[in-house]
Amino acid sequence: MTPALVLRDVDFAFGRRPVLRGVNLVVPAGVFTAIIGPNGGGKSTILKLALGLLEPDRGEVELLGERPARSRRRVGYLPQASFQDPEFPITVRDAVGHGRLGRGRNWGPLSRLDRAAALAALAETDCADLADRPLSRLSGGQRQRVLIARALATEPELLVLDEPAAGLDPTSQTDLYDLLSRLSRRLTVLVVSHQVSLVSRHVAQVVCVHDGHLHLPSTAEIAPELADFFPDVHNMVLVRHEHDECPEHRTPRDA
DSSP states (O other), rough: OOOSSSEEEEEEEEEEEEEEEEEEEEEEOOOOOOEEOOTTHHHHHHHHHHHTOOSEEEEEEEETTTHHHHHHGEEEEEESSOOSSTTSSOOOHHHHHHGGGTTTTSOOOOOHHHHHHHHHHHHTTTOGGGSSBBBGGGGGGHHHHHHHHHHHOOOOEEEEEEEETOOOOOOHHHHHHHHHHHHHTTTEEEEEEOOHHHHTTOOOOEEEEETTTTEOOOSOOOOOOOHOOOOTTOOOOOOOOOOOOOEEETTOTTT
Protein backbone atom coordinates (compact mmCIF):
# COMPACT_ATOMS: atom_id res chain seq x y z
CA MET A 1 0.00 0.00 0.00
CA THR A 2 1.09 3.56 -0.66
CA PRO A 3 2.44 5.09 2.58
CA ALA A 4 0.38 7.86 4.12
CA LEU A 5 3.45 10.09 4.49
CA VAL A 6 7.04 9.97 3.29
CA LEU A 7 9.85 12.43 4.04
CA ARG A 8 13.14 11.90 2.19
CA ASP A 9 16.32 13.67 3.31
CA VAL A 10 14.35 16.72 4.43
CA ASP A 11 16.07 19.84 5.76
CA PHE A 12 14.17 22.84 7.06
CA ALA A 13 15.24 26.03 8.82
CA PHE A 14 13.54 29.18 10.06
CA GLY A 15 15.97 31.76 8.78
CA ARG A 16 19.39 30.66 10.00
CA ARG A 17 17.99 28.40 12.72
CA PRO A 18 17.92 24.76 11.54
CA VAL A 19 14.86 22.82 12.67
CA LEU A 20 15.11 19.54 10.74
CA ARG A 21 18.25 17.99 9.25
CA GLY A 22 18.29 15.02 6.92
CA VAL A 23 14.96 13.68 8.11
CA ASN A 24 13.67 10.41 6.64
CA LEU A 25 10.27 9.19 7.74
CA VAL A 26 7.66 6.70 6.55
CA VAL A 27 4.17 6.57 8.03
CA PRO A 28 2.56 3.39 6.63
CA ALA A 29 -1.10 3.53 5.64
CA GLY A 30 -3.42 2.33 8.37
CA VAL A 31 -0.88 2.71 11.19
CA PHE A 32 -1.65 4.87 14.24
CA THR A 33 1.56 6.89 14.54
CA ALA A 34 2.72 9.39 17.14
CA ILE A 35 5.49 11.95 16.74
CA ILE A 36 6.81 12.77 20.19
CA GLY A 37 9.54 14.99 21.55
CA PRO A 38 10.29 18.11 23.57
CA ASN A 39 8.65 21.43 22.83
CA GLY A 40 10.41 23.22 19.99
CA GLY A 41 11.97 20.00 18.74
CA GLY A 42 10.40 20.08 15.27
CA LYS A 43 7.24 17.99 15.72
CA SER A 44 4.77 20.57 14.44
CA THR A 45 7.15 21.54 11.65
CA ILE A 46 6.95 17.99 10.30
CA LEU A 47 3.16 18.24 10.19
CA LYS A 48 3.24 21.56 8.38
CA LEU A 49 5.70 20.18 5.84
CA ALA A 50 3.47 17.14 5.39
CA LEU A 51 0.45 19.34 4.68
CA GLY A 52 2.32 21.67 2.35
CA LEU A 53 1.98 24.62 4.74
CA LEU A 54 5.78 24.83 4.67
CA GLU A 55 8.22 23.89 1.91
CA PRO A 56 11.42 21.96 2.71
CA ASP A 57 14.75 23.63 2.05
CA ARG A 58 15.98 20.30 0.74
CA GLY A 59 14.47 16.88 0.17
CA GLU A 60 11.04 15.56 -0.81
CA VAL A 61 7.67 15.19 0.89
CA GLU A 62 4.94 12.84 -0.33
CA LEU A 63 1.47 12.88 1.19
CA LEU A 64 -0.77 9.96 0.21
CA GLY A 65 1.51 9.29 -2.76
CA GLU A 66 1.43 12.84 -4.15
CA ARG A 67 2.79 16.30 -3.52
CA PRO A 68 1.04 17.79 -0.47
CA ALA A 69 -0.56 20.57 -2.52
CA ARG A 70 -2.42 17.93 -4.57
CA SER A 71 -3.41 15.52 -1.80
CA ARG A 72 -4.07 17.60 1.32
CA ARG A 73 -7.80 17.77 0.58
CA ARG A 74 -7.78 14.06 1.44
CA VAL A 75 -6.53 14.89 4.96
CA GLY A 76 -8.49 15.90 8.05
CA TYR A 77 -6.40 18.30 10.15
CA LEU A 78 -6.80 19.45 13.75
CA PRO A 79 -4.19 22.14 14.52
CA GLN A 80 -2.73 22.72 17.96
CA ALA A 81 -4.83 25.81 18.56
CA SER A 82 -8.25 26.61 17.12
CA PHE A 83 -8.74 30.25 16.19
CA GLN A 84 -12.51 30.01 16.31
CA ASP A 85 -14.15 32.42 18.74
CA PRO A 86 -15.54 30.13 21.50
CA GLU A 87 -18.46 32.53 21.99
CA PHE A 88 -19.45 32.62 18.32
CA PRO A 89 -23.18 31.75 18.16
CA ILE A 90 -23.08 28.44 16.32
CA THR A 91 -24.38 24.99 17.11
CA VAL A 92 -22.29 21.84 17.15
CA ARG A 93 -24.20 20.54 14.11
CA ASP A 94 -23.32 23.65 12.08
CA ALA A 95 -19.70 23.68 13.25
CA VAL A 96 -19.20 20.10 12.07
CA GLY A 97 -21.07 20.83 8.85
CA HIS A 98 -18.53 23.53 8.05
CA GLY A 99 -16.03 20.74 7.55
CA ARG A 100 -17.85 19.93 4.31
CA LEU A 101 -17.02 23.34 2.85
CA GLY A 102 -13.52 22.17 1.98
CA ARG A 103 -14.85 19.66 -0.54
CA GLY A 104 -14.94 21.98 -3.53
CA ARG A 105 -17.76 24.22 -2.32
CA ASN A 106 -17.47 27.46 -0.36
CA TRP A 107 -21.01 28.84 -0.16
CA GLY A 108 -24.68 27.92 -0.08
CA PRO A 109 -26.68 25.60 2.19
CA LEU A 110 -25.42 22.12 2.94
CA SER A 111 -26.81 19.33 0.79
CA ARG A 112 -28.56 16.27 2.17
CA LEU A 113 -25.34 14.33 1.65
CA ASP A 114 -23.35 16.97 3.55
CA ARG A 115 -25.76 16.91 6.47
CA ALA A 116 -25.66 13.13 6.60
CA ALA A 117 -21.85 13.13 6.62
CA ALA A 118 -21.82 15.66 9.48
CA LEU A 119 -24.25 13.59 11.56
CA ALA A 120 -22.24 10.42 10.88
CA ALA A 121 -19.08 12.16 12.08
CA LEU A 122 -20.86 13.30 15.25
CA ALA A 123 -22.07 9.76 15.90
CA GLU A 124 -18.59 8.30 15.38
CA THR A 125 -17.11 10.70 17.93
CA ASP A 126 -19.91 10.08 20.47
CA CYS A 127 -21.22 13.63 20.03
CA ALA A 128 -24.60 12.97 18.41
CA ASP A 129 -26.42 14.10 21.56
CA LEU A 130 -24.58 17.45 21.37
CA ALA A 131 -25.71 18.31 17.83
CA ASP A 132 -28.06 21.15 18.79
CA ARG A 133 -26.02 22.47 21.70
CA PRO A 134 -24.20 25.82 21.29
CA LEU A 135 -20.50 25.30 20.72
CA SER A 136 -19.78 27.78 23.50
CA ARG A 137 -21.39 25.48 26.11
CA LEU A 138 -19.09 22.52 25.61
CA SER A 139 -16.38 21.28 27.94
CA GLY A 140 -12.81 21.06 26.71
CA GLY A 141 -13.06 17.34 26.01
CA GLN A 142 -16.39 17.72 24.21
CA ARG A 143 -15.00 20.55 22.10
CA GLN A 144 -12.03 18.46 20.98
CA ARG A 145 -14.28 15.58 19.96
CA VAL A 146 -16.47 17.99 17.99
CA LEU A 147 -13.41 19.41 16.23
CA ILE A 148 -12.35 15.86 15.36
CA ALA A 149 -15.87 15.27 14.02
CA ARG A 150 -15.49 18.36 11.83
CA ALA A 151 -12.24 16.92 10.43
CA LEU A 152 -13.96 13.55 9.86
CA ALA A 153 -16.81 15.24 8.00
CA THR A 154 -14.37 15.81 5.13
CA GLU A 155 -14.20 11.99 4.77
CA PRO A 156 -10.40 11.94 4.98
CA GLU A 157 -7.98 9.10 4.33
CA LEU A 158 -5.55 10.51 6.89
CA LEU A 159 -6.35 12.26 10.18
CA VAL A 160 -3.61 14.58 11.48
CA LEU A 161 -3.75 16.08 14.98
CA ASP A 162 -1.30 18.44 16.68
CA GLU A 163 -1.30 18.06 20.50
CA PRO A 164 -5.01 17.16 20.62
CA ALA A 165 -5.00 16.39 24.37
CA ALA A 166 -3.29 19.63 25.45
CA GLY A 167 -5.14 21.34 28.28
CA LEU A 168 -7.51 18.45 28.95
CA ASP A 169 -7.89 16.67 32.29
CA PRO A 170 -6.48 13.13 32.54
CA THR A 171 -9.85 11.42 32.03
CA SER A 172 -10.61 13.48 28.92
CA GLN A 173 -7.12 12.78 27.58
CA THR A 174 -7.62 9.03 27.92
CA ASP A 175 -11.10 9.21 26.37
CA LEU A 176 -9.70 11.19 23.45
CA TYR A 177 -6.96 8.66 22.72
CA ASP A 178 -9.45 5.81 23.05
CA LEU A 179 -11.46 7.56 20.32
CA LEU A 180 -8.38 7.98 18.12
CA SER A 181 -7.57 4.30 18.59
CA ARG A 182 -11.02 3.37 17.33
CA LEU A 183 -10.69 5.70 14.36
CA SER A 184 -7.31 4.17 13.48
CA ARG A 185 -9.08 0.91 12.65
CA ARG A 186 -10.47 2.48 9.45
CA LEU A 187 -8.06 5.31 8.55
CA THR A 188 -4.50 6.40 9.19
CA VAL A 189 -4.07 8.58 12.29
CA LEU A 190 -0.98 10.74 12.83
CA VAL A 191 -0.71 12.64 16.10
CA VAL A 192 1.92 14.97 17.56
CA SER A 193 2.37 14.94 21.32
CA HIS A 194 4.89 15.47 24.09
CA GLN A 195 2.96 13.17 26.46
CA VAL A 196 4.97 9.99 26.02
CA SER A 197 3.23 7.79 28.56
CA LEU A 198 -0.21 8.69 27.16
CA VAL A 199 0.44 7.99 23.49
CA SER A 200 2.59 4.91 24.06
CA ARG A 201 -0.43 3.00 25.41
CA HIS A 202 -2.38 3.53 22.19
CA VAL A 203 -0.24 3.96 19.10
CA ALA A 204 1.41 1.40 16.81
CA GLN A 205 4.43 3.47 15.77
CA VAL A 206 6.39 6.04 17.74
CA VAL A 207 8.77 8.58 16.22
CA CYS A 208 10.94 10.70 18.53
CA VAL A 209 12.06 14.12 17.29
CA HIS A 210 14.94 15.90 18.99
CA ASP A 211 17.50 18.43 17.83
CA GLY A 212 16.37 18.20 14.23
CA HIS A 213 16.73 14.43 13.94
CA LEU A 214 14.39 11.44 14.17
CA HIS A 215 14.83 8.51 16.52
CA LEU A 216 12.74 5.36 16.09
CA PRO A 217 12.64 3.45 19.39
CA SER A 218 12.17 -0.30 19.11
CA THR A 219 13.15 -1.53 22.59
CA ALA A 220 11.79 -1.24 26.10
CA GLU A 221 13.91 1.80 26.84
CA ILE A 222 14.42 5.10 25.14
CA ALA A 223 18.05 6.03 24.57
CA PRO A 224 19.63 7.74 27.61
CA GLU A 225 20.48 10.84 25.58
CA LEU A 226 16.75 11.28 24.85
CA ALA A 227 15.38 10.44 28.29
CA ASP A 228 16.23 13.83 29.75
CA PHE A 229 13.88 15.52 27.29
CA PHE A 230 10.71 13.67 28.31
CA PRO A 231 9.28 14.67 31.72
CA ASP A 232 7.14 11.53 32.07
CA VAL A 233 9.70 9.05 30.76
CA HIS A 234 9.40 6.95 33.92
CA ASN A 235 5.84 6.05 32.84
CA MET A 236 6.71 5.34 29.23
CA VAL A 237 6.06 1.93 27.72
CA LEU A 238 7.80 1.18 24.42
CA VAL A 239 8.52 -2.41 23.48
CA ARG A 240 9.79 -4.15 20.40
CA HIS A 241 7.07 -5.05 17.91
CA GLU A 242 7.91 -7.09 14.83
CA HIS A 243 6.02 -6.32 11.65
CA ASP A 244 6.87 -7.65 8.22
CA GLU A 245 6.75 -4.43 6.27
CA CYS A 246 8.23 -2.13 8.91
CA PRO A 247 9.89 -4.08 11.76
CA GLU A 248 11.99 -1.29 13.18
CA HIS A 249 9.27 1.33 13.38
CA ARG A 250 6.46 -0.23 15.41
CA THR A 251 5.31 -0.54 18.98
CA PRO A 252 2.22 -2.56 19.89
CA ARG A 253 -1.13 -1.37 21.18
CA ASP A 254 -0.89 -3.81 24.09
CA ALA A 255 2.60 -2.67 25.14
